[in-house]
Amino acid sequence: xxxxxxxxxxxxxxxxxxxxxxxxxxxxxxxxxxxxxxxxxxxxxxxxxxxxxxxxxxxxxxxxxxxxxxxxxxxxxxxxxxxxxxxxxxxxxxxxxxxxxxxxxxxxxxxxxxxxxxxxxxxxxxxxxxxxxxxxxxxxxxxxxxxxxxxxxxxxxxxxxxxxxxxxxxxxxxxxxxxxxxxxxxxxxxxxxxxxxxxxxxxxxxxxxxxxxxxxxxxxxxxxxxxxxxxxxxxxxxxxxxxxxxxxxxxxxxxxxxxxxxxxxxxxxxxxxxxxxxx
DNA sequence: AGTCCTACCTGCTGGC
DNA sequence: TGCCAGCAGGTAGGAC
Numbered sequence: 001x002x003x004x005x006x007x008x009x010x011x012x013x014x015x016x017x018x019x020x021x022x023x024x025x026x027x028x029x030x031x032x033x034x035x036x037x038x039x040x041x042x043x044x045x046x047x048x049x050x051x052x053x054x055x056x057x058x059x060x061x062x063x064x065x066x067x068x069x070x071x072x073x074x075x076x077x078x079x080x081x082x083x084x085x086x087x088x089x090x091x092x093x094x095x096x097x098x099x100x101x102x103x104x105x106x107x108x109x110x111x112x113x114x115x116x117x118x119x120x121x122x123x124x125x126x127x128x129x130x131x132x133x134x135x136x137x138x139x140x141x142x143x144x145x146x147x148x149x150x151x152x153x154x155x156x157x158x159x160x161x162x163x164x165x166x167x168x169x170x171x172x173x174x175x176x177x178x179x180x181x182x183x184x185x186x187x188x189x190x191x192x193x194x195x196x197x198x199x200x201x202x203x204x205x206x207x208x209x210x211x212x213x214x215x216x217x218x219x220x221x222x223x224x225x226x227x228x229x230x231x232x233x234x235x236x237x238x239x240x241x242x243x244x245x246x247x248x249x250x251x252x253x254x255x256x257x258x259x260x261x262x263x264x265x266x267x268x269x270x271x272x273x274x275x276x277x278x279x
Numbered sequence: 280a281g282t283c284c285t286a287c288c289t290g291c292t293g294g295c
Numbered sequence: 296t297g298c299c300a301g302c303a304g305g306t307a308g309g310a311c
Binding site for chain 3: 002003005006007058073074075076077112114115116129130164166173174175176219220221222223224225242264265
């Protein structure tokens with residue numbers, strides 16, 4: 001489901017919902033979501049309290065007392081919600097639940113069961129797969145255009161695939177990749193190492209600006225995303241190309257086309273974003 | 280090292 | 296109406 005703006009929105013919601021709550025039980029009906037198994041989670045977490053909710057890229061870092069961190073990745077469809085009463089019947093797709101001593105319960109829903117939770121000692125999370133190789137946060141403070149340029153120069157594959165690689169920059173997913181390439185007037189199939197310096201600069205700046213604006217609007221809902229309060233995002237109203245196949249480009253009126261790049265559905269304007277052979 | 284492909288799951292949509 | 300192929304905010308692992 002979510003890209004960085006959606007995960008950040010969930011992080012903010014969760015902070016207000018679970019910090020301070022003490023775990024009395026952990027349960028699951030699909031143990032594969034819990035790396036290492038349910039017993040590992042029960043042994044480490046029962047009796048502990050949530051103390052903070054952090055984020056790195058698209059990974060949520062649920063901090064607990066006892067030096068425990070749950071690394072939670074929502075993948076395509078993962079969602080959280082707090083139930084005031086743990087006796088409430090499980091909604092469809094409920095797969096993991098953390099019962100609290102006050103009677104409430106944090107539930108994790110995931111229709112495709114792609115999401116994963118990994119339990120680690122706090123401070124060692126950056127050594128786990130995914131986080132060990134993650135790139136800079138898409139902020140002016142962390143994401144340098146020099147570093148971005150040198151990463152692009154190492155790849156001749158499609159620029160879209162390179163910005164989807166979380167080692168290049170953390171947090172860009174399929175929607176924001178299409179959006180930032182459209183904003184930068186760069187064709188998604190251009191070899192990454194063929195971008196001119198001004199194009200690299202534009203793409204870099206647009207990634208920072210776009211993700212920041214999407215966070216401000218609570219993320220993007222195009223399929224089923226809702227935040228931890230059950231609310232949809234607002235950024236879907238700001239999309240320029242994603243999901244607009246056949247509709248006129250908002251810059252030049254040319255119908256938006258949809259192709260496959262690196263196996264992912266890709267929307268672009270064939271006039272504004274010149275093809276590799278034409279650019 | 281870089282690139283590409285498949286697997287993981289299930290629901291939904293569009294075409295026949 | 297029913298069936299089925301193909302698609303979906305993502306990543307990990309393995310083969311070249």
